[in-house]
Amino acid sequence: MKCADFLHELTDYLDGVIDSGTKAELEEHLAWCHNCYVVADTTKKTIEIYRDSKLYELPENLRTRLRTAIVAKCQSRKKSGPEGSAS
């Protein structure tokens, strides 16, 4: 297996959706190719850091304001008549 082949399979490998034969080939490659090991390991960390980050959290006061506005719009649509009469 070449490094390009490893990269091609990297997403399925990290997502754990790969057949056991291909997985064994990838791990055999990782055992001797330090560069691919580092790329796979740091890509996995990239995903975990973004997933666990508090990036773009919705502050509670803004959350309440948005929800109140949404509910008011839904209420007024409901009052405006039967389905489809408002847009």
Added chain:
Amino acid sequence: MGAIQPKVSEPVSDELALVEAAKGGDVPAFEELVRRYDRNVFRIAQHITQNREDAEDVVQDAFFKAYSNLKQFQGQSKFYTWLVRIAVNEALMKLRRRRPERTVSLDEEVKTEDDSVPREVADWSPNPEQQYTQAELRDILDKTIHGLPATFRTVFVLRDVEGLSTEETAEALDLSIPAVKSRLLRARLQLRERLNKFFQKRDKANGSPKTTGGDGNQ
């Protein structure tokens, strides 16, 4: 090296009942659906639009549109996937309005495959994010994902941040499964490359980055 552990999602057993009630005009039932997903919709919207005010508008518009079109939701997919589809479209419309000079489309051709080939291979510290304060880390992650094309950001946030499956992401974005996988791989590799300069191990003596050299391709 193990696979990434998937996010555990909350149970949604009563969700269809809420959707059915909301279809009948029960606004408190719809409000409960808003409470469940407003944080997710806001995060997705801000990832796509990269603008706080636009993201606020997207949250309002997407939920109102969902409420207005609930009768079209047939229940073949999860309510959340259906809602995400609406939110992504609203967010892309905002982005197009703000950047009319650039066509923004999820199925745009994105240069060549070469832009994702690792150029710099450097090991990271064991817990690289701990070198920074929470605020510094958020700033780094925000700036780093900012530079990615919209199509990559969108696939990455749905798959890796929100934890949608490949199939759900394809459905929400109206893309094929191979297209989702290819964009996801490139998004992940480009983010990794860009984070290198913040997270790589440093030589204690002079603080310079410690790289292993090579382009990672043999």
